[in-house]
Amino acid sequence: MRGMASPDERTIKLVVAYDGTRYHGFQRQRSGLVTVQSELERAISEACGERVAVAGAGRTDAGVHALGQVVSFRTKCGVPPDRWPQALASRLPPDIMVISSEEVPKTFHARFSAKAKTYRYMVLAGPADSPMLTPYVARERESLDVEAIRRGAAHLVGRHDFSSFWAAGSPRSSPVRTVEALTAEAVEPRLFLPPGHRSELVIFTVTADGFLYKMVRNFVGTLLEVGQGRIEPDDVKRILESRNRAKAAPTAPPRGLCLVEVRYS
């Protein structure tokens, strides 16, 4: 029976990287749209001759990428637990890659067993644009004040009610989450810019025990206004404390977002 472990079933954990540009998000859709989950399930079924349902740690939206998405599934398939990258490589499109695989305890579930996740958001800030970076960054024509962004971001670290950064219309549970870290750094993406032209890649990295829907993209939307000098770093504290989504800035676009890592105990 689906969901029940039979004695000869193993639970397999995969670390998966993908370029989300072409996909209608991670999660399988009833309409038959192509998603990362539907591609993984198809490839595993082809490799095993057995229908499999995978669970993903983070349900990334359309256009969002992953370097360290984690999925789990149960299977009777004879593929050795560490050989799934090789078994699936030729069955997956080039923009989805299985990085590593292992057998985990039967009770493991990619989403419910996760203790923390880390997302990264990249913004290309400055006059120079790059066609190679376009699918992975949001664009700002003006340079950003990264030191002001850091001071604003500090207000979001800790255990808070994040209602101000929770997408309207999403199913409601508790709006309280613990943000372990929220950093911003600037690097020069020299390899991807025309010689003599400059922009900075501003990289936001957020680790939390859980994420409300669109929370990272809403953090970034507001912190970009700090970096542009449109609001003050301390305004972030007032926005957070208002618990009012209308006080925060618009959501940053999906293509700058990447699920980098999922941590388990």
Next chain:
Amino acid sequence: MRGMASPDERTIKLVVAYDGTRYHGFQRQRSGLVTVQSELERAISEACGERVAVAGAGRTDAGVHALGQVVSFRTKCGVPPDRWPQALASRLPPDIMVISSEEVPKTFHARFSAKAKTYRYMVLAGPADSPMLTPYVARERESLDVEAIRRGAAHLVGRHDFSSFWAAGSPRSSPVRTVEALTAEAVEPRLFLPPGHRSELVIFTVTADGFLYKMVRNFVGTLLEVGQGRIEPDDVKRILESRNRAKAAPTAPPRGLCLVEVRYS
């Protein structure tokens, strides 16, 4: 008449960046296949209501990218000479970008006026793969000996007969070119790899007064064999002196190649 300058015509130079993945190379094809040149000509014609033929400095193959391709064309169009990036932005697909534009002397021709060009070739070497880098790199599973590659590359610098690195079947003229510089460096592409997984990006940069067909990709093919320890650095000298294409290694794939810069006097 085409090719004749009329008094009210200007010659415009554009610096163009593109992701070549989707294109059948730079050069317009009789068959109507979509190329970078055909997209640029369509966009300029739409902006001006005037048919225009552009000349490109480098005729990059299918899958080859550019950060600093240069094109020139003659036009009576009223777009101010430095405003072509804005005039074309909404008329070009997101994987082709005009970086800068200027008016140049009527005798300027993107290809025939060029004094030197710089190409870069990137190889992702090591166990960790990345779906974000796939369109821009060749892949090697094993790490490469970059110091050996540098010693091999030194033999290719200078004025030589490069027949050994000239694609078979290409139209013949003089096989002598001057390679000003050929460097190799390794960087860690941290932003594009899953945490805890490592590979190096080995970056070849070649500047020459002119390039034989597939010369860079043939240099890289042979230098990869040096980096793998399959041949010695000094074998590169013997291969060069043989003037025999059959002595060199297979051509490296197009997607690692990028036209970085074109120099004019």
